[in-house]
Amino acid sequence: MRPSFGILGGSGFYEIKGLKEVETLEISTPFGPPSAPVVTGLLSGKPVAFISRHGNGHQFLASEIRYRANIYALKSLGVDRLVSISAFQSLRSDFEPGHLVIPDQLLDFTTTRSRTFFGEGFVARINAAVPFCTHLSTEVYQASIQTETMVHLGGTLLTVDGPRTATIAESDLYRAWGVSAMNTTTCPEAFLAREAEMCYAVLGHVIRYDLQNPAHQKNTPGMTMSSILEQNHNTVCETLKSLAANLPENPECQHQTALSGVIQTPVKDIPPQTLSRLEPLIHKYTSQ
Ligand SMILES: [Zn+2]
DSSP: OOOSEEEEEOTTOOSOTTOEEEEEEOOOOTTOOOSSOEEEEEETTEEEEEEETTTTTTOSOGGGSOHHHHHHHHHHTTOOEEEEEEEEEEOSTTSOTTOEEEOSEEEEOOOSSOOOSOOSSOOBOOOOSSOSOHHHHHHHHHHHGGGTSOEEEOOEEEEOOOSSOOOHHHHHHHHHTTOOEEESSHHHHHHHHHHTTOEEEEEEEEEEEOTTOHHHHTTSTTOOHHHHHHHHHHHHHHHHHHHHHHSOSSOOOGGGGTTTTTBOSOGGGSOHHHHHHTHHHHHHHHOO
C-alpha cells in the first residue's frame, strides 16, 4: 500500500509509538542500503513508512548517514510527502528544550556529504529558494498544536557537519545572523527530497540550548537530556498520529513536479546506466 507520508527519525526517535500492522522491508538502492530497514505500518489507520536515519542502534554520525539511499528507498515505495524528525539545539531564549520547531528557512554549512542524486550524464538544477513545503509544514503545525506543547512555526535552521559542538564565536555569529536553531542532518536531506519531488517538512524538537551560552542553562531546571528526549519522543509521536489522521489524501503541490522544466540534459543524451539508476526519480520525464 502506498504510504500517505514518509517519516525520517533522528536522535532519540527510533520507533513510532502506536504503529500497527508493522512490517520491515530490506530495500537496496543504487546508493547502497538505507540507514536501517524501512518500517511500514498503519498510523491512525493510514499507511506510513519510516526510516531511522542514524540506524536503529544510532551507529551513523550525521556525516555518515545514507541520505541518498534513505530518500531513494522511500521514493521507491511511492512516498511523495516526507516529515523529517530532528533534534535541535536552540539559539533563541524563547525556543526552549521540549518545544517543537517547524523551520521555514535553511542555512547549509555542511561540506562532507553527497548532496545530489544527479550527475554522471544527467543535469538538473532544482529550485531550493524555499527549502521546506509550506503546505506540509502547516499540516504538521496543525497536528503539533494538538499536543499542548509549545510549537514555533518558522525560524531559520542551520545545519552543520558536527559531531563537535559550535564554538562560542560560532554560536555568537549564528545568533547575529538570525539563526534560530542548529542541527546536523537537514542538509542535504531537504535538497535530496526536492530532487526526488517530495514535499518535505521538518519537525524539530529542542533538546538543549547551545552549550556555550551559560545564561540559557538556568532555563531548564530539573530536566535531564534523557527526560527531554523521552518527553519529545512522546510529543512527536502524538503529532504524527494526529497528522496521519488529518493529512488530506491527494494534495497538489509544486514540489511533486519540482523537476519540471529544470532538466537540462536531453533524454537521448542521458547514459543508459544513469537513466536506470535514476528511474524512480525521473521516469515521468524520460519515459516515452
Ligand atoms: Zn509541497
